[in-house]
Amino acid sequence: MRRFRLPALALACVITLQPVALAQRAGEVSGAATATTGAARRAAERITASDLRSYLHFVASDEMEGRDTPSRGLDLAAKFIAMNLALWGVRPAGDDGTYFQRIALRRTRIDAAASSAEVGGHRFEHGSGFYDNAPVGGSFEGAPLVYVGHGWLVKSKNINPYEGVDVRGKVMIVAGGGYLPKEAGTSTDALGKPGEDWMHPYEYAVSHGARAVVAMPTYRTLLKWERGRQSQSQERSQLAVEKFQTGEGANTVPAIYEGANGEIGINSGRPAGVPFVTASLAMLDKIFQGERRSASYLLEQAAVGARVESFDLNANKKLSLTVAARVEALTTQNVVGVIEGSDPVLKDEYVAVGAHYDHVGVGAPVDGDRIYNGADDDGSGTVAVLEMAHAFVSASPRPKRSILLVWHAGEEKGLWGSRYFVENSTVPLARVVAQLNIDMIGRSKRAGDMSKVNEQLTGPDEIYVIGSKKMSTELGDVSERVNDSFLGLKFNYRYDDPADPEQFFFRSDHFHYARKGVPIIFYFDGPHEDYHQPSDQPEKIDYRKMERVARTVFVTAWELASGARRPRVDKPLPPELAGEGKQ
Ligand SMILES: [Zn+2]
Secondary structure, three states: OOOOOOOHHHHHHHHHOOHHHHHHHHHHHOOOOOOOOHHHHHHHOOOOHHHHHHHHHHHOOHHHHHHOOOOHHHHHHHHHHHHHHHHHOOEEOOHHHOOEEEEEEEEEEEOHHHOEEEEOOEEEEEOOOEEEOOOOOEEEEEEOEEEOOOOOEEHHHOEOOOOOOOOOOOEEEEOHHHOOOHHHOOOHHHHOOEOOOEEOHHHHHHHOOOOEEEEOOOHHHHHHHHHHHHHHHOOOEEEEEOOOOOOOOOOOOOOEEEOOOOOEEEOOOOOOOOOEEEEOHHHHHHHHOOOOOOHHHHHHHHHOOOOOOOEEOOOOOOEEEEEOEEEEEEEEEEEEEEEOOOOOOHHHOEEEEEEEOOOOOEEEEEOOEEEOOOHHHHHHHHHHHHHHHHHHHHOOOOOOOEEEEEEEOOHHHHOHHHHHHHHOOOOOHHHEEEEEEEOOOOOOOOOOOOOOOOOOOOOOOEEEEEOOOOOOHHHHHHHHHHHHOOOOOEEEOHHHOOOOOOOHHHOOOHHHHHHOOOOEEEEEOOOOOOOOOOOOOHHHOOHHHHHHHHHHHHHHHHHHHHOOOOOOOOOOOOOOOOOOOOO
């Protein structure tokens, strides 16, 4: 199907509406009724494979050290982008007349040497006697203890280990390492609203006034402990965005989140946090010495998923704990520019084009290489947006609406930059008519490549287009109509399937714009062998493909910026998706 393909609903409309009327309606939303305008095509020719190659060999060079957030490499890349924008006369749209939107970060480290615990007259050191599960500091003397089983509250499954016990002012002892217990299922996804329908023991402790959570290790954590002990010398640290909503008071980041591998993470940014540590066997023995249940009995029961009733430990037994947290304030930045539109009225509306200019930095060596260059992810998007900026700023006349350019930081950390931008938008977000997000467009599957790892990688003239029809039928129409009348790339909609396990719609920066009601299009080449590897290098990029995808995105943005009216959001995101955003 190369020509227009309309979603089922619109198909029903066709029976009543004449094809011409439909094209006319799409024409209203974009600059031209039938084909892309000549002006857009001419301007697109400024985007060339050789420019893209030159930029990418700089942005994804080893000297950029993988552009971690925050890092020197990332700041260098930001300056490089800003330098070019200034050269071309793009209007700064960051803070205080600059191209940079500063994002305050906090790095919390635990000072192991200054951390200790005491129970039953015995002192335990950080590292050997216990270790922290999250860099949340705190210190108290002589608190009583209460055992609460696995500590998870799950209303839909009638799981409530807190019946008959009060945790206020006490240290909660939790079995099973704080992990989701078998009886609750394999993931929290099906348990309803966090904090309401279900609660992690840590959240319960914070919201019910407990002094700390001491987790009993699982056999897995005990094994890991030994490995962890070797790395205990490395201070544990956690990086977090200080506040996403700068206007508001307390940090709104949820206290806990579920990591990609099911591990539970605690965000240290929340001021109301309490220490959360895992005790060693030696410390557990002291805690349960002389109690109705021994440590070894409780560990065995937990290992088989058996429930043991919650109980207060002997009232004379007290635990004292100090977890020393050192907080360091850091900053990073989004890079933001505006290319003003030519229409006196419509220039106050924006078509947003974005990419993330960060990657994962320096990490575990692979074949001796520790720098994760991120040439495709997302160096390709970073330089494509840069080249598009040059093409827009050089065009005359320019499209009617303005073009908003955002290079997001912290995408690899959890979509930080885009979340921060939409919460603190430097242009009225309600005036952003669509957001086009580019994340990995530089790789193609070679002919004859039958490898499993590249199975889903797109071909040289193919690209995944995600979300273009999810919120706005008209946006999807324009996207297809432009492509059909321009380079005719193969648009692959495989990842538009809401049941697709990869859930790519949630995994890049466009998601936060969509969450705020802005219809989006996400361009992506697919998973491949060098994804998040040091081998994601500029030499492996298909620059011809990158040029063609970048030109297509450019012309689509141009058309959206030229239409008489903005694309209508006829299918807003369901409220549960418009939540805080998946980590
Ligand atoms: Zn990426």
